[in-house]
Amino acid sequence: MKFIDLAEVDVIAGDGGDGLVAFRREKYVPAGGPSGGNGGPGGSVYLVAETNLQTLLDFRYAHQFKAGHGQRGGPNNCTGASGEDRYVAVPCGTMIYEAETEVPLGDLVTAGQTLCVAKGGNGGLGNRHFLSNRNRAPERALPGLPGEARRIRLELKLLAEVGIIGLPNAGKSTLISALSAARPKVADYPFTTLVPNLGVVRKPTGDGTVFADIPGLIEGAHQGQGLGHEFLRHIERTRLLLHVVDGTAPDPVADYGTIQQELMAYGRGLRDRPQILVLNKVDAMPEDAIADLVQNLAAIALVPVLPISAATHHNLEQLKRQVWTALDALTPPEVPSAPTLNMVSG
Secondary structure, three states: OOOOOEEEEEEEEOOOOOOOOOOOOOOOOOOOOOOOOOOOOOEEEEEEEOOOOOHHHHHOOOOOOOOOOOOEEOOOOOOOOOOOOOEEEEOOOEEEOOOOOEEEEEEEEOOOOEEEEOOOOOOOOOHHHHOOOOOOOOOOOOOOOOOOOOEEEEEOOOOEEEEEEOOOOOHHHHHHHHOOOOOOOOOOOOOOOOOOOEEEEEEEOEEEEEEEEEEOOOOHHHHHHHHHHHHHHHOOOOOOHHHHHHHHOOOOHHHHHHHHHHHHHHOOOOOOOEEEOOOOOOOHHHHHHHHHHHHHHHHHHHHOOOEEEEEOOOOOHHHHHHHHHHHHHHHOOOOOOOOOOEOOOO
């Protein structure tokens, strides 16, 4: 399945129905008077968060979503039928913006959350509403109001508690495949991973924690270089970052600094996010080189460094214990309960 995390679509609400000019003329009803009904309201367009969607691929082929128009009012004070609402499913973790102004409209995080992105127009008033002592036979009715129409941008941010970051070929995909049932593409060349990969790692209690393998960042990623600019936003929601450093690289300490600089340049609090630092591929390193590099990295990062080997599963159980301890120490994020209905008007 192709991973699509950005899309722009047009949402068009239904117009309200026109009010009716009508008079009641029936036998044995001497004072019938005006009886034109109101027009029905137009349908609205809603976005609904769904758990069975992981990508915005559907919006590559459907660019416009319309709701139904309200019907004209009827005689005998009958209100016209309401326009049919349009419900559009999006993945959990989708943020919605006004395309032209970049104003955020909403954030759908939990399943069932609903956001109105285009409100239907009100129906027009029939002539019965204009009855007065001065005008006993009004011949006036109002047209229905047009529904809202706007272009919106959908931006998917993956929902994961732990984000795995590091330079290309640091072993992130191998690590997530060793920790979970995820099976990303693994090869011995950079930029093997072109899209984020999710994996669920089970705790001893049986609960699952979602890990996200973020495609390799490079220097200048925050400015659009490499793949990082496209996928840095996917670690904005993570509570913990797992920084993987390749121990066989020419300068692992400089590699660590490169990633930290990119997090700082990108902003949005990523540089201050709690991190666990691991030195990967120690199976291919001499013992004395491992100890020296762990000491050097710890002095720069000011956090403990855990030597691991994702390929041989060395120290992975200890790594998981560190992750569970770090997550337990963090305050759980506030997630709105579902369903939540947010009304957005222009």
